[in-house]
Amino acid sequence: MNDLTYNVLFLCTGNSARSVMAEALLATLGKGRFCTYSAGSNPIGKINPFAIEQVRKTGYDLANLRSKSWDEFAISEPSAPLMDFVITVCDQAAGEVCPLWPGHPASAHWSFSDPAAVEGPDESRRAAFEQVYQQIRCKVEAFVELPLDELDDAAIRAELRRISDIDVTAMGTSGMLTRG
Numbered sequence: 001m002n003d004l005t006y007n008v009l010f011l012c013t014g015n016s017a018r019s020v021m022a023e024a025l026l027a028t029l030g031k032g033r034f035c036t037y038s039a040g041s042n043p044i045g046k047i048n049p050f051a052i053e054q055v056r057k058t059g060y061d062l063a064n065l066r067s068k069s070w071d072e073f074a075i076s077e078p079s080a081p082l083m084d085f086v087i088t089v090c091d092q093a094a095g096e097v098c099p100l101w102p103g104h105p106a107s108a109h110w111s112f113s114d115p116a117a118v119e120g121p122d123e124s125r126r127a128a129f130e131q132v133y134q135q136i137r138c139k140v141e142a143f144v145e146l147p148l149d150e151l152d153d154a155a156i157r158a159e160l161r162r163i164s165d166i167d168v169t170a171m172g173t174s175g176m177l178t179r180g
Contacts, residue, residue, distance in 0.1 A: 004149055006084040007035045009101070015040025015067045017051040017116045018089040021133050024060035025140045033144070035081070039070040048116050050129040057133075074099035085160075089136070090114060106153070108160035110139050112168075135168035142166060 008026055012019035019038035027036040045067050047055075052062065073080045082103035089110050112135055118128040142163045148156065 010038040012090040015043040024055040028058040043067040054133040
């Protein structure tokens with residue numbers, strides 16, 4: 001087994017929900033293979049409390065969470081870690097002009113609906129966060145299974161596209177794909 005640790009940055013616009021759930025899931029499911037980060041193009045400055053509920057399930061240290069700008073990871077920031085992967089998790093961030101990342105990381109876009117946009121009673125909002133959490137988990141699990149140390153750059157990019165294409169929209173809150 002390879003002892004390499006891969007740096008992964010998850011991006012969203014507000015860095016308050018999807019990107020932080022992805023950061024926590026990969027950090028915990030990756031069992032030390034990944035050093036994870038999250039950031040936003042326009043961070044709102046706080047983590048959504050329903051996202052915190054989901055992150056708590058992973059066992060990830062909540063003290064590591066904060067809503068921050070992607071500028072902290074850009075090439076213009078000399079102390080920025082070199083990323084191996086940059087993954088956008090919202091369509092708005094995917095459409096924005098991103099900064100240049102040190103190290104020319106492989107990139108992917110994993111599209112998830114915004115659970116923070118759901119309105120209504122807390123039960124509805126909590127269910128939306130649970131569903132998106134399970135969808136993110138599905139893609140993170142596929143990513144964790146990749147034998148990254150055995151793949152060349154072209155194969156890694158192909159695998160990232162394959163994971164991006166996994167349809168998680170029919171996934172229920174149980175974490176299982178539902179048949180319609």
